[in-house]
Amino acid sequence: MPAPIAQLKRAAAVIQQPAAPAQPAPAATPRPAATPAAAPPATLKPHHRRLVVPGAGAATAEPARPQRRRLRGADGRRWFSATLRTRSRQLRGLTTDENQLVRYGLPVWRAEAELAQALEVDVKTLRHFSAHSARDRSSHYVTFAIPKRSGGERLIMAPKSRLKALQRQLVRVLVSKLPVSEYAHGFRAGHSVRSNAQSHVGKGVILRLDIQDFFPALHYGRVRGLMIALGYGYEVATVLAVLMTESPRQPVSAGEAYCFAPVGPRACPQGAPTSPGISNALLVKMDRRLAGLARSHGFSYTRYADDLVFSGEDLAKVHALRHLAARVVREEGFVINRDKTRVMRRGSRQTVTGVTVNDVLGLSRRERRRLRAALHQASQWEGGGLPSPLRGMLAYVSMLNPSQAARLSPKT
Numbered sequence: 503m504p505a506p507i508a509q510l511k512r513a514a515a516v517i518q519q520p521a522a523p524a525q526p527a528p529a530a531t532p533r534p535a536a537t538p539a540a541a542p543p544a545t546l547k548p549h550h551r552r553l554v555v556p557g558a559g560a561a562t563a564e565p566a567r568p569q570r571r572r573l574r575g576a577d578g579r580r581w582f583s584a585t586l587r588t589r590s591r592q593l594r595g596l597t598t599d600e601n602q603l604v605r606y607g608l609p610v611w612r613a614e615a616e617l618a619q620a621l622e623v624d625v626k627t628l629r630h631f632s633a634h635s636a637r638d639r640s641s642h643y644v645t646f647a648i649p650k651r652s653g654g655e656r657l658i659m660a661p662k663s664r665l666k667a668l669q670r671q672l673v674r675v676l677v678s679k680l681p682v683s684e685y686a687h688g689f690r691a692g693h694s695v696r697s698n699a700q701s702h703v704g705k706g707v708i709l710r711l712d713i714q715d716f717f718p719a720l721h722y723g724r725v726r727g728l729m730i731a732l733g734y735g736y737e738v739a740t741v742l743a744v745l746m747t748e749s750p751r752q753p754v755s756a757g758e759a760y761c762f763a764p765v766g767p768r769a770c771p772q773g774a775p776t777s778p779g780i781s782n783a784l785l786v787k788m789d790r791r792l793a794g795l796a797r798s799h800g801f802s803y804t805r806y807a808d809d810l811v812f813s814g815e816d817l818a819k820v821h822a823l824r825h826l827a828a829r830v831v832r833e834e835g836f837v838i839n840r841d842k843t844r845v846m847r848r849g850s851r852q853t854v855t856g857v858t859v860n861d862v863l864g865l866s867r868r869e870r871r872r873l874r875a876a877l878h879q880a881s882q883w884e885g886g887g888l889p890s891p892l893r894g895m896l897a898y899v900s901m902l903n904p905s906q907a908a909r910l911s912p913k914t
Contacts, residue, residue: 546596551605552731555597585634586740594736602733608679611738621671631665632744634768637761641751643771652842659748659771669775672745677779680732683789688807689778696902698806699854699863705802705813708852708859709820711827712842716808717777719836722747722768724784744768746776781807788834792827799823806855820845857902864903873899874910 544554580586588594598612611617618628631642642665647655661669682690687698702708713719722743729739748771749764770777789805796803801814801823810831812823824845828838846852851866852859858866865873873895880888888896900907 546731550731552602552733553599554592555599555735556595580629583633584636585632585744586737588736593730596730597735598738599733606679606681606732608732609675611734614737614741617738617741620675621668623668628741631668632741634744634749634764637763638751639761641762643748643751643773645750656772657750658773659750660773661771661775666775669745672742673775673779676742677746677776677783680779680783681786682782683786683793685789685793685803686782686785686805688805688809689782694901695806695855695857696863698804698811699857699859701802701804702811702813702852702854703859703863704861705852705859706815706848707813707817707820708844708846708854709801709812709824709827710842710844710846710854711810711812711824711831712839713808713810713831714837714839716836717772717781718766718769720747720770720777720781720784724835725770725780728780728784746770746774746780748774778807785834788830788836791830791834795826795830796823804854809855811854817847862903864906865899870906870910877910 546552546554586594598610600610603610609620611620614625614628618625621628643659643661645657645659647657650656660666687693687695725746726739726743729742730736734742747768749768750766751762752765753760754763770780785805789803792805792810793803796812796814799814799819799822800816801812801819804811810827812827814820824843831838848860853866857863858869864870873892876892877888877896880892896907896911899910
């Protein structure tokens, strides 16, 4: 019999056999549903508290279908412009971490519309001032130079009236609330050159360091990174960073008209109302590192803008402290100006931000003699009264040391 026919007969015999009675299956014991372990919330960076809060278009744990964010018209052009464009998709998808903002006591802004409402402008006006363009028809800043005391010129970029009003409003609602270290004495209410110099009076040795190109080093990336670390989403953080930074621009010919093209990276302009406060917030970590370094060597530390001052009694530790402080400053992204580094001993004139601190706060003996001579000459003029510069100088001395001002004031 051929093999295929035999296989068919065997299969038919198996089918014709009576089937065994089916045994009831045992009842299945219900098992409790497995609850997935709660994963710890992801942070933006190790040891940071800022959570990675994805946007509405990000994929969930088990998505039914990937959601895509459709951008059309002005929103699409905005997101793919030079202002918001970025290579990091994780960074671009970040939204506001409200708990982080509450911890810092900062206003919660989830989108441009909420930020525009807080700044008392419409979204169109906000985007006009928060867009980085390679060919601006008109510059938002007026640039001019002022002479430095040490020689050379300092470029000041002063915002025009509309942008200045917007930045002042930003100072009131945000910048004034940013964290500041207790070692910073510049650009803070209740602090001055007097409070900065008070900690260094009567010390055996004073080390003074200066940061080179301070405000240009506070670039756009630092400001945006700070806003994101504080809890703002990518969109709001980018808008805030553009509002508080600007590129040096140069007018170039564009046919029959002129446009202003950037000739450098965006940074905090020296002259904007927001730059002093944002500089203190960006240097919180550096201040605390330098203060800990000074404390380990038995020194005190303060900072006024870009002026770093250390004071103590052990002259032998100054050399090591200077090198270690320069390394900390370099690790934080800044450079020490070697030409302005000073080591002042007790036997010489010790000055901190222009204030003599050898024994007491005040002016040096030479400066007091010059001021006394100027006051005496002014008192010989007919009509009495002091010129405004001399009145201002007397007020400054009175703020530093009232007893010195009392002895300098002309007798009436």
